[in-house]
Amino acid sequence: MADAQRHVARFTNDSRIPGWDRAADLTKEPAVVPDAATTEVPAELRAAIEDAVRRFPVGDSAFIPALYAVQEQYGWCSPEGIEQAASVLARTPAALTAVATFYDMFRMEPLGRKTVYVCTNISCSLCGADELLEALEAELGEAPDVHIRGFECLGACDIAPMASVNGIYVGPIGLDQVPELARQIVAGDDPLPAKQLIKRPCADPKVAEK
Amino acid sequence: MTDTLLFTNIDEPGLNTIDVYLARGGYEQLGRALKMEREDLITELSGSGLRGRGGAGFPMGRKASFIPKGDMQKYVVCNADESEPGTFKDRELIQKNPHQLIEGLIIAAYAIDATINYIYIRGEYDQQADILDAAIAEARERGFLGEKILGSDFSVQLELSRGAGAYICGEETGLLDSLEGKRGNPRLKPPFPANEGLFNGPTLINNVETLSAIPSIIKLGAEGYAAIGVKDSSGTKLVSISGNVERPGNYEIELGTSSRELIYDLAGGPVDGRAIKCWFPGGSSTPVLTADDLDIGYDYDSIAAAGSMLGSGAIIVVDETQSVVELAYKLAKFYSHESCGKCTPCREGTAWTFHMVERIKEGTATPMDLDIMAAVQEQIIGHCLCVLGDAMAMPIGSLIAKFRDEFEAEIETNRNERERKLAEEFAAAEVEIEGISA
Amino acid sequence: MPRPVEKLVSLTINGNEVQAPAGMMLADAALKYGDVEIPVFCYDAKIGPPVGACRMCLVEIEGIPKMQAGCSVAVTDGMVVHTDTPTVKAAQEAVLEFILINHPLDCPVCDKGGECPLQDNAFGWGGGLSRFIEPKRHFEKPLALSPLIAIDRERCILCYRCVRYSQEVAEDFQLVLEERGADTFVTTFDGHPYVAPFSGNIIELCPVGALTSRPYRFRARPWDIEQAGSVCTLCPAQCNVSFSVRDERVLRVLGRDHEGVDDGWLCDKGRFAYQAIHVDERVTEPMMRDGGELRPVTWELAIESAAKLLSHAGANTGALVGGETTNEEGVLLTHLMRETLGSNDLDSRPGGALDLELLRALNAPKLQASVPDLQYAHAVLVLDCEPVDDAPILDLRLRKGVRHHGVKLLIGSSRPSALDERAAHSARFAPGCGEAFAAALGAELAGQSSASLAEAAGADPADVVALATQLREAGEEVVILWGERLTAGPRRNEGARALLNLADQLGLNDRDGAGLLEIPSGTNSRGLREVGVLPNASIGLGDAATVGRDAEQIGEALAAGDLSAVILLHSDPLLDQPSSALWQRALGKASTVIAHAAFLTPAVLEHANIVFPAESYAEKEGTVVHPDSRVQRLRRSIARQGETRAEWALLAELAARIGNDPKALTCSMVSARIFEQVPFYAGLSLDLIGGVGIRWSEREAAASFPAAPAAPFTLDAPPAAASPNGLLRLGSFRSIWASPEVEASPALAFLHPRQRVEISPGDAARLGIAHGENVTVASNGDSVTGLAHIRAAAPDGTVFLQTSIPKGSAALLEGPLVEVKRS
Numbered sequence A: 001m002a003d004a005q006r007h008v009a010r011f012t013n014d015s016r017i018p019g020w021d022r023a024a025d026l027t028k029e030p031a032v033v034p035d036a037a038t039t040e041v042p043a044e045l046r047a048a049i050e051d052a053v054r055r056f057p058v059g060d061s062a063f064i065p066a067l068y069a070v071q072e073q074y075g076w077c078s079p080e081g082i083e084q085a086a087s088v089l090a091r092t093p094a095a096l097t098a099v100a101t102f103y104d105m106f107r108m109e110p111l112g113r114k115t116v117y118v119c120t121n122i123s124c125s126l127c128g129a130d131e132l133l134e135a136l137e138a139e140l141g142e143a144p145d146v147h148i149r150g151f152e153c154l155g156a157c158d159i160a161p162m163a164s165v166n167g168i169y170v171g172p173i174g175l176d177q178v179p180e181l182a183r184q185i186v187a188g189d190d191p192l193p194a195k196q197l198i199k200r201p202c203a204d205p206k207v208a209e210k
Numbered sequence B: 001m002t003d004t005l006l007f008t009n010i011d012e013p014g015l016n017t018i019d020v021y022l023a024r025g026g027y028e029q030l031g032r033a034l035k036m037e038r039e040d041l042i043t044e045l046s047g048s049g050l051r052g053r054g055g056a057g058f059p060m061g062r063k064a065s066f067i068p069k070g071d072m073q074k075y076v077v078c079n080a081d082e083s084e085p086g087t088f089k090d091r092e093l094i095q096k097n098p099h100q101l102i103e104g105l106i107i108a109a110y111a112i113d114a115t116i117n118y119i120y121i122r123g124e125y126d127q128q129a130d131i132l133d134a135a136i137a138e139a140r141e142r143g144f145l146g147e148k149i150l151g152s153d154f155s156v157q158l159e160l161s162r163g164a165g166a167y168i169c170g171e172e173t174g175l176l177d178s179l180e181g182k183r184g185n186p187r188l189k190p191p192f193p194a195n196e197g198l199f200n201g202p203t204l205i206n207n208v209e210t211l212s213a214i215p216s217i218i219k220l221g222a223e224g225y226a227a228i229g230v231k232d233s234s235g236t237k238l239v240s241i242s243g244n245v246e247r248p249g250n251y252e253i254e255l256g257t258s259s260r261e262l263i264y265d266l267a268g269g270p271v272d273g274r275a276i277k278c279w280f281p282g283g284s285s286t287p288v289l290t291a292d293d294l295d296i297g298y299d300y301d302s303i304a305a306a307g308s309m310l311g312s313g314a315i316i317v318v319d320e321t322q323s324v325v326e327l328a329y330k331l332a333k334f335y336s337h338e339s340c341g342k343c344t345p346c347r348e349g350t351a352w353t354f355h356m357v358e359r360i361k362e363g364t365a366t367p368m369d370l371d372i373m374a375a376v377q378e379q380i381i382g383h384c385l386c387v388l389g390d391a392m393a394m395p396i397g398s399l400i401a402k403f404r405d406e407f408e409a410e411i412e413t414n415r416n417e418r419e420r421k422l423a424e425e426f427a428a429a430e431v432e433i434e435g436i437s438a
Numbered sequence C: 001m002p003r004p005v006e007k008l009v010s011l012t013i014n015g016n017e018v019q020a021p022a023g024m025m026l027a028d029a030a031l032k033y034g035d036v037e038i039p040v041f042c043y044d045a046k047i048g049p050p051v052g053a054c055r056m057c058l059v060e061i062e063g064i065p066k067m068q069a070g071c072s073v074a075v076t077d078g079m080v081v082h083t084d085t086p087t088v089k090a091a092q093e094a095v096l097e098f099i100l101i102n103h104p105l106d107c108p109v110c111d112k113g114g115e116c117p118l119q120d121n122a123f124g125w126g127g128g129l130s131r132f133i134e135p136k137r138h139f140e141k142p143l144a145l146s147p148l149i150a151i152d153r154e155r156c157i158l159c160y161r162c163v164r165y166s167q168e169v170a171e172d173f174q175l176v177l178e179e180r181g182a183d184t185f186v187t188t189f190d191g192h193p194y195v196a197p198f199s200g201n202i203i204e205l206c207p208v209g210a211l212t213s214r215p216y217r218f219r220a221r222p223w224d225i226e227q228a229g230s231v232c233t234l235c236p237a238q239c240n241v242s243f244s245v246r247d248e249r250v251l252r253v254l255g256r257d258h259e260g261v262d263d264g265w266l267c268d269k270g271r272f273a274y275q276a277i278h279v280d281e282r283v284t285e286p287m288m289r290d291g292g293e294l295r296p297v298t299w300e301l302a303i304e305s306a307a308k309l310l311s312h313a314g315a316n317t318g319a320l321v322g323g324e325t326t327n328e329e330g331v332l333l334t335h336l337m338r339e340t341l342g343s344n345d346l347d348s349r350p351g352g353a354l355d356l357e358l359l360r361a362l363n364a365p366k367l368q369a370s371v372p373d374l375q376y377a378h379a380v381l382v383l384d385c386e387p388v389d390d391a392p393i394l395d396l397r398l399r400k401g402v403r404h405h406g407v408k409l410l411i412g413s414s415r416p417s418a419l420d421e422r423a424a425h426s427a428r429f430a431p432g433c434g435e436a437f438a439a440a441l442g443a444e445l446a447g448q449s450s451a452s453l454a455e456a457a458g459a460d461p462a463d464v465v466a467l468a469t470q471l472r473e474a475g476e477e478v479v480i481l482w483g484e485r486l487t488a489g490p491r492r493n494e495g496a497r498a499l500l501n502l503a504d505q506l507g508l509n510d511r512d513g514a515g516l517l518e519i520p521s522g523t524n525s526r527g528l529r530e531v532g533v534l535p536n537a538s539i540g541l542g543d544a545a546t547v548g549r550d551a552e553q554i555g556e557a558l559a560a561g562d563l564s565a566v567i568l569l570h571s572d573p574l575l576d577q578p579s580s581a582l583w584q585r586a587l588g589k590a591s592t593v594i595a596h597a598a599f600l601t602p603a604v605l606e607h608a609n610i611v612f613p614a615e616s617y618a619e620k621e622g623t624v625v626h627p628d629s630r631v632q633r634l635r636r637s638i639a640r641q642g643e644t645r646a647e648w649a650l651l652a653e654l655a656a657r658i659g660n661d662p663k664a665l666t667c668s669m670v671s672a673r674i675f676e677q678v679p680f681y682a683g684l685s686l687d688l689i690g691g692v693g694i695r696w697s698e699r700e701a702a703a704s705f706p707a708a709p710a711a712p713f714t715l716d717a718p719p720a721a722a723s724p725n726g727l728l729r730l731g732s733f734r735s736i737w738a739s740p741e742v743e744a745s746p747a748l749a750f751l752h753p754r755q756r757v758e759i760s761p762g763d764a765a766r767l768g769i770a771h772g773e774n775v776t777v778a779s780n781g782d783s784v785t786g787l788a789h790i791r792a793a794a795p796d797g798t799v800f801l802q803t804s805i806p807k808g809s810a811a812l813l814e815g816p817l818v819e820v821k822r823s
C-alpha cells in the first residue's frame, strides 16, 4: 500500500516520464552482448535480421529493420526479442533499446497489433482531428488487439482528418463514418475502401485536364 | 503558367510500373546523362538553378559540386522522410511516379560517382515504401541499377531504408545517424555531409522532389529549366496546400506565382467564404504570414522578404474561426515531442513552451507568461545544434508578435472560465468547516 | 603513426593575442593559452571528439554569423573570438536557465556539492534567476544503477558524458539513453545493472551529482577531505591515483590523469578496492601460530622469533617476493637473504628463472615501447595476454588507438579476448603454446614456411599467415604487447628467443614508437627484476655471484627438505604459483614460514608460523617501476592502520637482529642507494621522479644497461600442443577480479570470481553438458568443480579455468589434458 501511494503522480502535466522509477535489479547479470551459443533465436527472426544486415556495409544499419522484425515476431519490442536480435547483431541489447525508444513506431509494451494512428497535427486538427480521435477511441473502447493513438503529422493533410489503419491511409473521415471504420478495424476488414488515399487522384487541375 | 514537369502523366494508371514509365520516355534522360562528363553534368545541374525542395533551398548543383573527387566510397541519400507538418508532396511523387525519382537519383549518383545509395523513407509511408521497393526491384531487373548500367562503366546500387517515426530524421544528419542504426540525433556541423556523411564518406543528400526534378533538367537543358520561374527560384514546385481550404492537395506551380492564386484559385480558399487569419507558407516551421501577405509571389526570395520561408512548399491555411492559442499549442506539442533531446535549448525550450501554452489553455497563465514565452523563443533561436528548435521558436514567435491581443484575450477568458468553474465546484461541494457551509 | 604535431597559430580572444596549437579546440586553447574560461558541460577531451550538445560554450567568432560552440571549433590562424560580449552573456544565461529548469536545488544534500561543475558554471555564468514555475521532471531518487553506482535522474542535465563514455571509451555499450527530447533518460537494458570493468569512471565524468559512488555516498564533503596523490599497485598498469583522505582513512580513489600511464581512467578494482584497507579482515598486527592457530602477538615477540628462526635456517631459507613489493623492500630482502642469511634462493617471477642474457635482451631500453605507443602505433600485436584482466587500463588505450588513430589491432591468444571484436585479426593457439606461435609468426615473416610451427602451436596456419601479412603491411611502428606467461614454464627461454626473433623480424629495435611492452604477472615485477630480486641476477641485472633456486626449485627444495624456511613477501604461492600441489607439499614440509601479508590468504592461513602485517598501498612509501620502464613513486597518504609498521624498516630490522644491519634509516635512503647502484637509474632522485614518474629507458643513463645478445637466435622445434583425444586441453586465466583486495572490499565482493568452466558449444554438445550446469574437471586424480559456461567464441578442444581464486583454482590441476564431465 505504501508502495502504491508512492506511485501516485504528484503533478498532472507529464512531470513524470517513462522510466521514472527504473532502477537496476542488482540480482541480474549485466546485459552484455548475448552469447550466440546460449541465445535461441526463432528462425524467421534470424533470417529477417540477417537479410537486413546484408543490405548495408555496416551491420548496425540493420537495427531498425531488426526492431521491426522483433515487433512482427512478438507484437512488441519485448526484452526477450531484443536480446535475440542483439545476439544476431552481436551488439548489446541496450544499444537496441536506445534506438527503439527513440522512434514512435516501436511499441515498448505489449499493445494491440491492429494499429490505428490518428493524425492530430495542425492541418488535420484544423479539420476536426481531435474530435475524430475522441470519437474513434470511444467507438473502439476496449476492443481487443487494437492500439489506437494520436500521431504527429502523417503526411496526408490533403485528406484531413485522417487515420492510418495498419499503414493504410484513409480520409477525410466524417464523424458519421466512425462506427463503420471501427467495425472494420476490429474485424480486420479493408478500412473505408472508398476513402483510401492510395486511390485518390491528384488535386492539380492541370493533371486532370490531360 | 507552364506545363507540368514533375506531375506529367501522374494519374496515368500503372505509371508506377516500369513498363508504363518506359513507354512515357522514362530512363531516356539517364541514358543521356551517362554519356556526359561528370563535370559537365554538375555544371548542368548548377546551371538549372534548382534549389533543394526539402526545406533549406540550397542550390542542388552547388551541393553536388562540393563532393570531393577521389576513389573513396561516396553516397547519395534521398531524403524521403517528409515529416514537416503540412507537407505531403513527396508522398504523391513516390506513390505515383517512383521511377522518376529513381532515375533522378541515379543521375545524381553518376554525377558524383556514388555507387552505393539509399532512399530513407519515413516508416509511416508503408504503402508508398512497398511501391518504391517494387520499383527499385524492377529497375534492378531491367539493368538501370547494378553493374555497369546501360553499357556505361558506372555500377550503382540503391537500397530503401525505412524510418520508424521521428521527425528529426528528416534533418539530414539526424537521417544519417538513423540510417547508420543509431538514435536519429543531428550531428555537429562541420564536417558537412558532403565531406563526411554516411559511414564517414562524402554524401549528397537531397529531397525526393529535388531528385525527381533532375530528369526534367536533363531533358530541358539547364537553360530551359532555368527559364521557368523567376530569378533565383527556377523551375516548378509542388505545393502542398492544406488546412482550411476547399480543395486541399498538391499543385505543381511555376515559382513566382502569386500566393493568392495558389490559395484561392487552386485550393479554393477557406470554406463558406471565411477570411484567412494566417497561413504558413512553407510548412509548420515557417513564421506565419497574414492575409496582408497574400499577394506576394510564391518564390524563395519574395517569401523571405515577407519575413518567412518557402521551406518545403507546404501552405497551411488557417481561417478566422481558429484560435491562435490552439495553433501555438499544436506547434509546441509537436516540436517538444519531436525534439531529439541532444541539445539543451531545444530540449528544454520546446518543452517549457509547451507547458506554458498548456497553462494558457488551462487558465492558469497571465500576460506575463506571454512575455516569458516570447523571451524563451529568443533564447532558442540561434543557440541550438540543428534548427529544430528554431523551427518551433520562429512560428511561435511570429504568432505572438502578430496576434498578441488575441493571446491576451484568450488568457483572460480562460482565467475567468477557470475561476468560474472553481467557484462552481466549490459551491457544489458539500464543504463543512466548523459550522460554515457553502 | 604520426603523433599530433604542435604547429602554433595565433588567434585573438577578447582582444588579446593568443598562441595555441592548430587543431586544438577553442575551449581548451582559451583556457590553457589565453587564461579565458569558456564554460562547458558536455565537452571533455578525454571522451573523444566533441558533440556540441549542451550549448554552454557558445562564443562569437568574427566572420561567422551564428554563435559557435567553443568546445567544437578548432582554432585557426587569425581567428577572432569574443567570449564576453552581451550576446555571448545572453546565450550563456539562456542555456543555464534551460539547464536548471529540471535540476533540483538539493545541493545541500548532494555529494557533488562543493566540487560540482554545475554549481561553478551557474555561479560564474548564470543569470541567477529562473522564470520557470512549472513542475520539474520527477524521478524516483536515488536509484541503484549497479552495486557501485547510484543514479539520481532528477539531477541529470543530459550532457551524455556517461553514455558516450560507455559507448565510445569503455565500449561496453551497457549505458544508454532511452526515449527522446525532454523525456530522455540515462539507463541500462531492462533493469540490468551497469557492471563492467570500467564503470566507475562515469562517476568522475558526471558534471553534476546524478551519478554517485555508493561506497562514498554521504561519507564526506569536499572540505572534509584532502587529496593525496600516489600510484595504484593493484596491477602492473600502475595507474596514477589520488586518495580522498578523511581522518586517516581513504574514502575514495580518483584518477590522476596521466597521459603516459592511465589516460585519466581507472578500472573498478582500482577505484573501489581501497575499501580493503579498512576492513576487519585485514591483518594489522603481527601474529604467530599458537596451538595450530594464528594469534596476535607483540611486535617484539614476532621480530625476535622471526630473527631466531631465520638465523637458525640460515642459508636453508628461500623467499618468494610478490609483485606488490616496492624496489626498496626488494633490495632490503636481497640484503637479508644474500648478505645476511647467505641464501640465493629468492625469486619474484613465478614461471621459473629466465636466462639472464635473455632477460636483458627483452628489457633492453631501445626495445621498450611506451604506453602511448599503443595508441599511435601502426599495429599492435597482443600476444599471450588479456589486457582487461592483466593490466586493465591498457584495454582502454588499445580501444582508443583503434577508434581514434586507426591502429591495426592483432591478437594472438589462447582464450578469446575481450578485444577480438575490435581486432583486425585474431588468432587462437593452444594454451602454453605461445612459443610455437611466436616462432610460427617469425618464420612466416622471414619468408619461411610456418605451417608446421602453426600446427605445433595448435593454431590455424591460415591465421598465422594472415597475422604476419597484417604485421608486414601495417607500417613501421609495431608494438608487441606480450604476457609474461610467454616466458614462463619449462620452455621459457625458447619462448623468449622466439619473441626476440619476432621483434627482430619486425625491426623493432631502436625504432621510435615501436617495441616490446611486457605485461608482467606482478605490479612491480619489472622493478623487482631490475633491483636483483631474482635467483640469477644481482642489483641492476648484473650477474649473480652465485645463482640460486628459482620459485619452482624453492618449492621442490622445501618439499624435499633441502630448504627449511621460506619468506613469503606479499606472496601466496597457493594463489600465484602454477602448481598448488607442489606448494601444498612444500609449505607442509617447511618448518618456518614467515609471511608479510595483508590478508590471511590460503597459504598464510594454513602454513605461516609468523605473519607480519603488510602495509596497504596507501600507507607505503617507495618506488615501483611501470612495465614501460617508468619509475614511479608511492607516497604515504594515510597513517598505517592498526599496529602495521613500515615493511622496509621491518626487513632492515630483521637483518640487523640477525647481525647484518643494512643501515637504512629512512626509506628514501634506500631509494637513493638503489639509484646509485643500478647503473641505468643513475642520476634519478625522488624529486626527479616527482608526481608523474620518469621513464629510465629514455634517459642517458640507459646507455649503461648491461649488454645483451642480439637476435636472431636459432630455435629448436617446439613440442607439439597436446592432442585432446577425447579429453580437453587445460587453459587458465586470472580474472581482473581475482584478488584478495576485491574479495575483502564490501562493495566489490560481488565481483569476486567463482570458478566457471568455459567450453565451446561443440565440446559441450559432445559431452552432453548444458549451460549453467555443474561440471567437474579432473586430471591425475585431482579435480575442481564449477558451472559450465558455454561460449560461442571458445575454441574447440580447450577448457578454460581461472587461477588465483581461493577455491577450485586451475592451479590445482596438472595439464595439459583434463577430463570434463557433468558432476
Ligand SMILES: Cc1cc2nc3c(=O)[nH]c(=O)nc-3n(C[C@H](O)[C@H](O)[C@H](O)COP(=O)(O)O)c2cc1C
Pocket: B051, B052, B053, B054, B055, B056, B057, B058, B060, B079, B080, B081, B082, B083, B084, B167, B168, B169, B170, B171, B172, B173, B205, B206, B207, B208, B210, B211, B386, B387, B388, B391
Ligand atoms: C528539423 C528538420 C527536419 C527536416 N525534415 C526534412 C524532411 O522531412 N524532408 C526533407 O527533404 N528535408 C528535411 N529537412 C531538410 C534537410 O535537412 C536537408 O536540408 C534536405 O534534405 C536537403 O535536401 P534538398 O537540398 O534537396 O532540400 C529537415 C530539416 C530540419 C532541420
Ligand code: SF4
Pocket: C155, C156, C157, C158, C159, C160, C161, C162, C163, C186, C205, C206, C207, C208, C210, C211
Ligand atoms: S548522468 Fe551525469 S554524466 Fe550522464 S548525462 Fe546526466 S549529467 Fe551527464
Ligand code: FES
Pocket: C039, C040, C041, C042, C043, C051, C052, C053, C054, C055, C056, C057, C058, C069, C070, C071, C072
Ligand atoms: S561544452 Fe560545447 S556544447 Fe557542450
